[in-house]
Amino acid sequence: xxxxxxxxxxxxxxxxxxxxxxxxxxxxxxxxxxxxxxxxxxxxxxxxxxxxxxxxxxxxxxxxxxxxxxxxxxxxxxxxxxxxxxxxxxxxxxxxxxxxxxxxxxxxxxxxxxx
Amino acid sequence: xxxxxxxxxxxxxxxxxxxxxxxxxxxxxxxxxxxxxxxxxxxxxxxxxxxxxxxxxxxxxxxxxxxxxxxxxxxxxxxxxxxxxxxxxxxxxxxxxxxxxxxxxxxxxxx
Numbered sequence: 001x002x003x004x005x006x007x008x009x010x011x012x013x014x015x016x017x018x019x020x021x022x023x024x025x026x027x028x029x030x031x032x033x034x035x036x037x038x039x040x041x042x043x044x045x046x047x048x049x050x051x052x053x054x055x056x057x058x059x060x061x062x063x064x065x066x067x068x069x070x071x072x073x074x075x076x077x078x079x080x081x082x083x084x085x086x087x088x089x090x091x092x093x094x095x096x097x098x099x100x101x102x103x104x105x106x107x108x109x110x111x112x113x114x115x
Numbered sequence: 116x117x118x119x120x121x122x123x124x125x126x127x128x129x130x131x132x133x134x135x136x137x138x139x140x141x142x143x144x145x146x147x148x149x150x151x152x153x154x155x156x157x158x159x160x161x162x163x164x165x166x167x168x169x170x171x172x173x174x175x176x177x178x179x180x181x182x183x184x185x186x187x188x189x190x191x192x193x194x195x196x197x198x199x200x201x202x203x204x205x206x207x208x209x210x211x212x213x214x215x216x217x218x219x220x221x222x223x224x225x226x
Contacts, residue, residue: 043217046214109156
């Protein structure tokens with residue numbers, strides 16, 4: 001199946017700093033990528049839909065100025081958590097969608113801890 | 116908005132016992148997908164069902180899509196410790212390209 005690479009897998013940062021998470025589709029072109037947040041023992045909460053070459057579409061309640069998404073190429077989407085606070089600590093996962101079947105290929109996830 | 120519900124939330128079984136998780140959507144789905152997430156890992160695609168009443172098998176896993184295309188189930192026969200994880204169903208949202216995930220069923224298997 002297709003491969004989506006996400007890094008860093010773990011990051012610890014201080015409050016007030018910004019953290020960038022990268023998501024790359026390694027063997028397919030992803031015109032659309034999705035960013036999720038997952039709390040312990042909870043489901044995937046869609047944060048935003050990232051579209052190559054255009055602005056991301058954010059879900060209701062997600063602050064677009066706090067969670068900056070950039071999708072500059074068909075193989076790379078980035079999520080930047082700006083001015084991170086401890087409540088932003090979470091597991092963030094990206095996914096790209098297969099063009100033929102519509103199945104989602106997930107990155108390995110990034111566990112963010114804000115001190 | 117569209118809701119996708121899954122039950123049970125947790126299931127603990129003895130190795131060798133069967134396991135079933137059920138998924139129900141508030142709206143008719145064009146398709147449904149199932150994913151498995153191992154502890155500490157990321158979701159991995161298992162299967163997609165498209166047709167009304169469709170049944171697909173993958174070794175000990177049997178997936179069903181309801182006649183009304185609003186519900187689905189995943190059944191595992193004779194569970195093994197390698198089946199441990201959280202199983203999610205996902206249905207396409209009315210907005211093209213997005214999927215709504217169920218809350219997941221977390222399976223633990225006692226050896």
